[in-house]
Amino acid sequence: MQQKWDERYKEQEFAYGKEPNLFFKEWLAKFSPGAILMPADGEGRNGVFAAQLGWKVTSFDLSVEGQAKALQLARDKHVTLSYIVGDLEHLHFENETFDAIGLIYAHFSGDKKADFHKQLDNYLKPGGIIIFEAFSKSHLAAYGPKEMDMLYSKEEIMVDFGNYEVLVLAEEEILLDEGKYHIGKGSVIRFIGKKKSPMA
DSSP, rough: OHHHHHHHHHSSSSSTOOOOOOOHHHHHHOOOEEEEEEEETTTHHHHHHHHHTEEEEEESSHHHHHHHHHHHHHHTOOOOOOOOEGGGGGGGOOOEEEEEEEESOOOOOTTTTTHHHHHHHHHHEEEEEEEEEEBBOOOOOSSOOOOOOOOOOOHHHHHHEEEEEEEEEEEEEEEEEEETTTTEEEEEEEEEEEEEOOTT
């Protein structure tokens, strides 16, 4: 898997463009900046955007090539972010460290994604926000994961993030224009959730 992403991000062109995901851009601007965790941040387009808004950004991904391009993009935009190369399975942060988590096309293998969501939930403060967009199980386009268990349903989100106030949860067909690997119609799950306090 790491080799796949290194090869994709080694290309001179940004695989998914340099601009942030539109849903992420719209919603992140609604919240006061704090600390944000950006799993699977690739070449950094979303993490760098968050840094431009004043967020303290921690990004991670499998690819050292993605890291290099993300850090260059940050320099070009005159911001900084912390970018770790590694697999979530082997990364650990302090619990309740982050005010927000951006899960933008963070497709995990089916046997791990529920556990990974629980792990990420532990890192989010009560009252913290998750901004999520990923391909749904209805997504049949030529791009995106081909394994059904890597795709998402609203029901899975409700189970994995059951301790959240749901601000948005929808399956939508949208027109993507994010670099050469995300272009055309896509069926996506969009979720904005606010973590409830233990007593809520």
